[in-house]
Amino acid sequence: MKRAKQLTKRERKALAPPRPGGTATPQHIHCIACGRHIDPAEFEAPASATMLRCDHGSRFPSCVACEDSARALLVEHDRSGKNVQAANAWH
Secondary structure: OOOOOOOOHHHHHHHOOOOOOOOOOOOOEEOOOOOEEEOHHHHOOOOOEEEEEOOOOOEEEEEOOOHHHHHHHHHHHHHHOOOOOOOOOEO
8 A cells, every 4th residue: 555645844834824923023022121011113213212232143122211221231141141131021
């Protein structure tokens, strides 16, 4: 008895519906210093939030008011190579 032909991984991916996500900006953003929820509109002028970049090139969101403490977290991240010690998220 002959086995039925199986689809390759590429063929299965082509037939599957697209997965959600993959947008340029994440939909749920929190400040790494204080954990406050940041809306994407807050990055536009007049900006109350900003994206900071570490030495490795990764981008991290921060409130403008928390920028100094967020930069301190990124300096520690760059120095140690460990994950950023971000604050717990809150709304």
